[in-house]
Amino acid sequence: MLQLENEIAQKPKHCIGLFGYGTVGKAVYDVIQKTPGLQACIQKIGIKDTGKKRNIQDDIFTTDAFEILNNSCINIIVELIDDADVAYKIVKAALLQGKAVVTANKKMIAAHFNELCQLQKQTGTPLLYEGACCASIPIIRNLEEYYDTDLLLKIRGIINGSTNFILSRMEKEGLEFTEALLQAQQLGFAENNPALDIDGHDAANKLSILLAHAFGCVIKPETILYSGISKINGEDLRCASQRKQKIKLIAHAQKLKNGKLATYVLPQFITKEDELAGVHDEFNGLITESHYADRHFFKGKGAGALPTAAAVLSDIAALRYGYKYEYKKIDAQKNIKLSNDYYLKVYVSADVFSKINCQAFEYIEEYQNQYGYGAVTGVIHAEKLLEDTWWKQSGVSLIACPEAITQEADYKKISRRSLELAGIT
Ligand SMILES: NC(=O)c1ccc[n+]([C@@H]2O[C@H](COP(=O)([O-])OP(=O)(O)OC[C@H]3O[C@@H](n4cnc5c(N)ncnc54)[C@H](OP(=O)(O)O)[C@@H]3O)[C@@H](O)[C@H]2O)c1
Known part of the structure; x- marks a missing residue:
C-alpha cells in the first residue's frame, strides 16, 4: 500500500495550460486548488481581453496561445473558451504536440468530430470531453464503456440546461420567455450567444456527440431534425396544462426496425408519469434503453460553473490512468445511418x-x-x-x-x- 502511494507521489504532476477564465474556466481553476490529491497545477491561463479585472495574480494570464502550446512543461491543455473556431485550432495544435486535451466545447467537437477522432488516432493522444454533454452527468464514459456489450436501442432526454431552466420558470412562475432567459444568463447557464440554446443548436450539437458514443453513428448536427423553444407561447403552456402534461426540449434517438436511427430535438409534451417530467431548472435527464438492462435514468445538473467543472476535473483525473475513448462502436457499426423515413x-x-x-x-x-x-x-x-x-x-x-x-x-x-x-x- 505504502509502495503504491509512493509510486503515485513520484508520478509527474499534471501541468495544465488552461484556456478560458470565464464561468467554467474560473470554476475549474478553483476546484483544482481545492483538490490537492489530483497533483495538478495550472501553469498558465489563456484569455482574450487584457482589460478585464481578474481575481488572481496577473502574471498567470496570457493572450498568446503559443506561450502555452509551446511550453514543454505543460502536458495537459484544458480548453474552456467560448469561440469554437479558435478552440479547434488550440485543440488541434495541442494534440499534434502530444499534449492531452480536456474540453467542454460541444460546438467545436460536433463540428469537427471526424477530424478530432483522426487526430487522436494519428497522435495517440487523448481528448476527453465529459463536460460537453449534460455537464455533471457522467454520460459519455457510460455510453462508451458500459453499453459496449448490452447495445442501446434508444436514448432520450433533456440535454440543454438553460432551455430547461427557461421552460421551468415559465411554467412554475409564469415568467415571460425573455425574463426567464435573462435569469438563465445571469446564473451562467446560458451560452453567450443565446440562440445556441434557445434555437436548439446546442442540443443538436450534444445529440450528435451522444449518437457517436451511444450508437457509433457519426453525423453533422445540421442533419438532425431540430428546433428550439423560442416560439413556445402562453397558449402552448396552457394546452400542456389542460392535457396534464409539461413541455420539455427533448433530444431523441431510437433504432428503427430497419436498423437505422430516427433522431430529433424538438419541444415535446411529456406526461406526468415520464421521469423527464421531474427534471426541472438547470437539471438534465437522460433515459437509455438497451436489450438486457432495459431502462436506466440519469439525472444531474446540466449547466453551471461547478457542475461543468466537476466533469472537467473527472476527465483530468482520468488522464492520470491513461484513459482515452476507444470509439469501438464507430468502428464496429460502420453502416449505421440516420433515417428520416418515419x-x-x-x-x-x-x-x-x-x-x-x-x-x-x-x-x-x-x-x-x-x-x-x-x-x-x-x-x-x-x-x-x-x-x-x-x-x-x-x-x-x-x-x-x-x-x-x-x-x-x-x-x-x-x-x-x-x-x-x-x-x-
Ligand atoms: N457555462 C456552462 O454552464 C457550460 C456548460 C457546459 C459546457 N460549457 C462550455 O464551456 C466553454 C466555456 O463556457 P463559459 O460559460 O465558461 O464561457 P464564458 O464565461 O463566456 O468564458 C469564455 C472565456 O473564453 C475566453 N476566450 C474567448 N475567446 C478567446 C480566445 N480567442 N483566446 C483565449 N481566450 C478566449 C474569454 O476570455 P476573456 O475572459 O478575456 O473574455 C473567457 O475567459 C464553452 O465551450 C461552453 O459551451 C459551458
Whole structure:
C-alpha cells in the first residue's frame, strides 16, 4: 500500500495550460486548488481581453496561445473558451504536440468530430470531453464503456440546461420567455450567444456527440431534425396544462426496425408519469434503453460553473490512468445511418391559422380555428419537416406529442375531401 502511494507521489504532476477564465474556466481553476490529491497545477491561463479585472495574480494570464502550446512543461491543455473556431485550432495544435486535451466545447467537437477522432488516432493522444454533454452527468464514459456489450436501442432526454431552466420558470412562475432567459444568463447557464440554446443548436450539437458514443453513428448536427423553444407561447403552456402534461426540449434517438436511427430535438409534451417530467431548472435527464438492462435514468445538473467543472476535473483525473475513448462502436457499426423515413405525431399552433400547412399532414386528429388563432394535432412525415420551413416561421410553434415516433403511416388517412369540407385546406 505504502509502495503504491509512493509510486503515485513520484508520478509527474499534471501541468495544465488552461484556456478560458470565464464561468467554467474560473470554476475549474478553483476546484483544482481545492483538490490537492489530483497533483495538478495550472501553469498558465489563456484569455482574450487584457482589460478585464481578474481575481488572481496577473502574471498567470496570457493572450498568446503559443506561450502555452509551446511550453514543454505543460502536458495537459484544458480548453474552456467560448469561440469554437479558435478552440479547434488550440485543440488541434495541442494534440499534434502530444499534449492531452480536456474540453467542454460541444460546438467545436460536433463540428469537427471526424477530424478530432483522426487526430487522436494519428497522435495517440487523448481528448476527453465529459463536460460537453449534460455537464455533471457522467454520460459519455457510460455510453462508451458500459453499453459496449448490452447495445442501446434508444436514448432520450433533456440535454440543454438553460432551455430547461427557461421552460421551468415559465411554467412554475409564469415568467415571460425573455425574463426567464435573462435569469438563465445571469446564473451562467446560458451560452453567450443565446440562440445556441434557445434555437436548439446546442442540443443538436450534444445529440450528435451522444449518437457517436451511444450508437457509433457519426453525423453533422445540421442533419438532425431540430428546433428550439423560442416560439413556445402562453397558449402552448396552457394546452400542456389542460392535457396534464409539461413541455420539455427533448433530444431523441431510437433504432428503427430497419436498423437505422430516427433522431430529433424538438419541444415535446411529456406526461406526468415520464421521469423527464421531474427534471426541472438547470437539471438534465437522460433515459437509455438497451436489450438486457432495459431502462436506466440519469439525472444531474446540466449547466453551471461547478457542475461543468466537476466533469472537467473527472476527465483530468482520468488522464492520470491513461484513459482515452476507444470509439469501438464507430468502428464496429460502420453502416449505421440516420433515417428520416418515419412519422411524427405533432401539435402545431399559429397566431394565424393559415400559416399551418395542413396539406403537409398525413392525418389530422384535431384542429382549432378561432379568431385567426389556430392549432392542429396530426401526423407528419419527418422528411417533410426537414425539407419545409413553414413550421419555422414566426408565430408558428411545433411540439411533438408524447410517444411521437411511428414508422408506418398507420393512422387512418383523412380524405382531402373531408378536410375541404372542414374548410382547412
Ligand atoms: N457555462 C456552462 O454552464 C457550460 C456548460 C457546459 C459546457 N460549457 C462550455 O464551456 C466553454 C466555456 O463556457 P463559459 O460559460 O465558461 O464561457 P464564458 O464565461 O463566456 O468564458 C469564455 C472565456 O473564453 C475566453 N476566450 C474567448 N475567446 C478567446 C480566445 N480567442 N483566446 C483565449 N481566450 C478566449 C474569454 O476570455 P476573456 O475572459 O478575456 O473574455 C473567457 O475567459 C464553452 O465551450 C461552453 O459551451 C459551458
